[in-house]
Amino acid sequence: MLTVDSQHCFSFILLCFFSLLCYSLLFKKLKDSHVGRDLLQSPPSLPIIGHLHHLLSSLAHKSLQQLSSKYGPLLHLSIFNFPVVLVSSASVAYEIFKAHDLNISSRDNPPINESLLVGSSVFVGAPYGDYWKFMKKLLVTKLLGPQALERSRSIRADELERFYRSLLDKAMKKESVEIGKEATKLSINSICRMSMGRSFSEESGEAERVRGLVTELDGLTKKVLLVNILRWPLEKLRISLFKKEIMYVSNSFDELLERIIVEREKKPNEHQGTYLMDVLLEAYEDEKAEHKITRNHIKSLFVELLLGGTDTSAQTIQWTMAELINNRNVLKRLREEIDSVVGETRLIQEKDLPKLPYLQSVVKEGLRLHPPLPLMVRTFQRSCEMKGFYIAEKTTLVVNAYAVMRDPTTWEDPDEFKPERFLRQEEERRALKHIAFGSGRRGCPGSNLATIFIGTAIGTMVQCFDLSIKGDKVKMDEVGGLNLTMAHPLECILVPRTQPFISNQQIPSL
Numbered sequence: 481m482l483t484v485d486s487q488h489c490f491s492f493i494l495l496c497f498f499s500l501l502c503y504s505l506l507f508k509k510l511k512d513s514h515v516g517r518d519l520l521q522s523p524p525s526l527p528i529i530g531h532l533h534h535l536l537s538s539l540a541h542k543s544l545q546q547l548s549s550k551y552g553p554l555l556h557l558s559i560f561n562f563p564v565v566l567v568s569s570a571s572v573a574y575e576i577f578k579a580h581d582l583n584i585s586s587r588d589n590p591p592i593n594e595s596l597l598v599g600s601s602v603f604v605g606a607p608y609g610d611y612w613k614f615m616k617k618l619l620v621t622k623l624l625g626p627q628a629l630e631r632s633r634s635i636r637a638d639e640l641e642r643f644y645r646s647l648l649d650k651a652m653k654k655e656s657v658e659i660g661k662e663a664t665k666l667s668i669n670s671i672c673r674m675s676m677g678r679s680f681s682e683e684s685g686e687a688e689r690v691r692g693l694v695t696e697l698d699g700l701t702k703k704v705l706l707v708n709i710l711r712w713p714l715e716k717l718r719i720s721l722f723k724k725e726i727m728y729v730s731n732s733f734d735e736l737l738e739r740i741i742v743e744r745e746k747k748p749n750e751h752q753g754t755y756l757m758d759v760l761l762e763a764y765e766d767e768k769a770e771h772k773i774t775r776n777h778i779k780s781l782f783v784e785l786l787l788g789g790t791d792t793s794a795q796t797i798q799w800t801m802a803e804l805i806n807n808r809n810v811l812k813r814l815r816e817e818i819d820s821v822v823g824e825t826r827l828i829q830e831k832d833l834p835k836l837p838y839l840q841s842v843v844k845e846g847l848r849l850h851p852p853l854p855l856m857v858r859t860f861q862r863s864c865e866m867k868g869f870y871i872a873e874k875t876t877l878v879v880n881a882y883a884v885m886r887d888p889t890t891w892e893d894p895d896e897f898k899p900e901r902f903l904r905q906e907e908e909r910r911a912l913k914h915i916a917f918g919s920g921r922r923g924c925p926g927s928n929l930a931t932i933f934i935g936t937a938i939g940t941m942v943q944c945f946d947l948s949i950k951g952d953k954v955k956m957d958e959v960g961g962l963n964l965t966m967a968h969p970l971e972c973i974l975v976p977r978t979q980p981f982i983s984n985q986q987i988p989s990l
């Protein structure tokens with residue numbers, strides 16, 4: 481097995497050219513059962529690598545958006561002869577998620593079996609089947625469903641207050657605040673306490689280490705996507721792409737999570753049945769459990785929760801605050817709503833969110849313009865027809881959520897930050913134009929939690945502080961990667977606009 485890392489990537493691509501030339505001469509295309517049927521339109525491509533260069537481009541979602549605005553919302557791409565269907569409009573996304581949901585409810589695991597990030601133990605990449613159903617049920621009942629969220633409300637209230645106090649402290653010292661960093665702390669601490677009953681210690685440096693690993697993992701997402709999409713040709717050629725980098729981050733998480741698991745195993749009765757971590761450990765030790773799980777299954781799930789649940793919310797908080805700073809009229813209206821509903825004597829909390837429709841619209845609009853995961857990848861399990869076109873089994877599906885949510889045929893002024901659109905038009909609220917959380921049975925199970933994180937964090941900053949930045953406007957450039965990240969992370973000086981609040985937790989009637 482050949483292992484390739486980033487510095488050798490260019491030579492690797494050259495090698496691939498030659499190897500795949502031989503490969504495509506020696507092996508037949510996947511299947512020819514579509515002969516005589518209508519095939520999707522395919523934009524011009526390069527020899528052998530096909531459309532791979534669009535996915536390798538620094539902003540893949542934009543490169544694919546340009547392709548679709550020129551050639552149409554439903555396209556056939558090929559990568560080394562392996563078929564990919566690209567969806568870029570709300571109407572096609574609607575059809576695919578409604579009519580083909582079961583058929584596209586799997587993603588294919590890439591073949592670094594031993595890795596916690598992309599190996600055989602992952603949940604996000606697990607095929608739709610018994611293991612996925614077992615884990616999804618636990619995730620919903622123990623962490624992300626409405627009743628679980630109700631039970632963990634006081635943890636989030638506590639962490640929101642810690643977030644507020646940290647901002648207040650920096651405001652008093654006139655220190656600039658990196659909004660993304662503060663938001664990451666809020667979401668990591670909340671998710672860890674909600675799922676394991678503990679957060680990582682700041683004093684021992686453990687918390688900083690975890691944030692560092694989440695950032696490294698974030699930087700790996702594009703490589704992970706490539707490994708995913710190139711899975712079949714790489715397997716045939718027995719090449720393992722980016723293995724060293726992926727295994728380094730995977731091993732670091734492994735070490736950290738093993739320590740936590742051993743700690744808990746020493747005190748088996750301390751949290752029995754309370755947290756997701758303990759329920760999983762009970763299932764791991766129970767010979768008769770509904771589904772036999774391994775230690776790696778538990779570790780992989782926690783790595784996925786840390787990545788999928790924390791950076792996504794933190795990025796959205798950062799982008800949306802940047803939009804508010806650049807659109808002062810929206811900020812003014814939002815502040816008026818919060819002042820009139822929450823007042824100036826206590827800190828906003830999540831129970832206020834249903835009474836704050838404009839804040840909810842601001843969150844939706846932030847996610848519409850800046851979806852943290854702009855490309856969603858699935859696999860067609862069986863061959864099917866879509867809009868009269870034939871799609872072969874095992875075709876990779878890429879839904880460009882970024883293009884769908886800026887599609888000028890369905891959104892008025894698609895590139896403008898206009899939260900009112902969600903208040904004004906009933907039609908705008910309908911699902912599937914807004915697909916920041918995906919859709920169907922593999923859609924994001926953390927959407928309610930994410931909406932709470934984003935709504936309360938933005939609400940706190942708008943309610944409690946005036947924000948200023950260097951220069952007139954925040955620069956809104958995106959940086960390459962699979963996640964939609966700000967090229968110039970948002971830094972603000974905060975000035976308190978309310979008297980410091982006493983703790984919400986001490987007000988029993990709230």
Ligand code: HEM
Binds near residue numbers: 796927
């Ligand atoms: C702004 C925040 C978030 C965004 C935009 C987001 C977006 C997404 C998207 C686009 C998917 C893939 C959906 C699809 O293929 O249809 C996904 C899957 C997932 N998300 Fe989220 N997410 C967010 C926050 C969270 C949170 C807070 C959690 C949990 C703590 C979470 C856990 C997951 C999991 C476990 C999956 C995999 C689901 C499966 O494969 O069945 N996400 N998310």
